[in-house]
Amino acid sequence: MVTVLDTIARPRPRHPEKAHRPDQEVMRKPDWIRVKAPTSRGYAETREIVRSNKLVTVCEEAGCPNIGECWDKKHATFMIMGEICTRACSFCNVATGKPHALDRSEPESVGRAVAQMGLTHVVITSVDRDDLDDGGAEHFAETIRAIRRAAPGTTIEILTPDFLRKEGALEVVVAAKPDVFNHNLETVPSNYLTVRPGARYFHSVRLLQRVKELDPSIFTKSGIMVGLGEERNEVLQLMDDLRSADVDFITIGQYLQPSKKHHPVKAFVTPDEFRSYETVAYSKGFLVVAASPLTRSSHHAGEDFARLRAARDAQLARRA
Template identity: 50%
Template sequence: MNSRLPDWLKKRVPSPETVALVERMMRESHLHTVCESARCPNLGECWSKKTATFMILGDICTRNCGFCAIKVGRPLQVDPEEPRRLAETAKAMGLKHVVVTSVARDDLPDEGAGHFANTIRALREVIPGVIVEVLTPDFKGKVWCIRQVVEAKPDIYNHNIETVERLSPMVRPQAKYRRTLEVLRTVKRLDPSIHTKSGLMLGLGETHEEVVQTLRDLREVGVSAVTIGQYLRPTTTRHLPVVEYVHPDRFAEYERIGKEMGFLFVASAPFVRSSYNAQAFSEQLLAERLARVGKEPPSPSEEPLPAMV
């Protein structure tokens, strides 16, 4: 196909000074962000708002997915001090909603689940009232690993389906479509109070019917929130080609379909990524939390919560 980007996929990069500030904070804290490692197109916009998605367990992945720009190889040793440093950095940034993801760590006996749990606990300790969203690997479907993360009580448990079932073996050969669904089902079975979330990319050759079926599959396992965005090829040699640049109108249609299916939150647009504008869903959760303790939610005129996006 024509490699030239359509107009709706062209983006300005704002506030280079603030981008540099966030980058410096991450380097001084010896932390990683998926924004950098995955070459996210929203990096400039998000970092200009002093937001980012923390990536724990290093920046080297044990899996080699056809869409992802994160480095693949032999990972570094787990840093036991990382959860506390991450929590302190999030506090310094004034964050009330923190998103934590990781590389896949198939080399570890618990797949990194214990480190996720420690990070959640550190955030709860350092930032009272924080909303914590985790975006985990599949842990090879091990229930005891998923349970470790669930028992640490994240508010939102995100695990991405990434693509439709037919394309899944090509897009992420070391993962499985049905295993992803089972991970999300297991989270809800272990703790129904946790909101589950998932995301998929368009433009890899999927059909309209396959996208709709994927949304049905996610609803069937109790997923509350879904994100849908355009796949953009990180490199021209090592990654899967873009089959189609999907028009924004079609993204809007999928958003409508998702809401009709009963998802509590649907974000569907070309530049949407797993945690892009995560504050929109977290504000719903905050309102629910305040309602449970008999308080009024903040008025719409108040400044929205900062979010890791």
């Protein structure tokens, strides 16, 4: 069967750190994570809107397996600040190298596309831009403001880099008041050296905690991949770390190896194991949990935002 990953995979320039990695065997995917190639009219219409506004989506750049389903519903995650990342994480399919200058018209283009698509909820993410003094924080803020102008009824979720060593950057983004602030831990701390070498686990946890300190009304969210060699008890400890930072929402999905040059899949986690993680996460106090083989940070984001608001309202009602 032709899968969505087969149809959108394409050669891209790679950072030397990725290009020179030894080939890793790509494990055959189990039946429960196979998805059909996108062919619907809605998918084609979304692609045309993205192309006509000269926008980049993480759906394509990261080879997301849910692109057919999401684009059919006119859901897309826009990736701002270009398509070249300054980091070379071993799990990621986004091109790495020296980025181009920021496109100052991009925030307005994103706002226009959001209005054209009639989105009730939009997700904005970006590549890492360690080359910028503020890590791209002001560009995030400008994009949020542009969407508010073009589509004032749309709720906004952002998925940000860690702004490592970018003092004051987080405050700029939070002041623009996104509805959801997402920053992914990606994996357990023992894997950071090989999977996410440019990041620092506890800095990322602290970033999420700081969002709540600056504006408690903003929902916070984080996600991880499993199948990278982590132990179950490490995942449970990560949940505790996120709850200690008052994070509202956790996503857990299966890691899929983009190519032989990327980190290998160590295991395919079964649907039953994902259901177990979901049960434990709810018991630890998360308002919303999404855990399944095909779960991704932005998958069903609009529906999940409605669940977040309902869960918070119910929590407040119980405390009253």
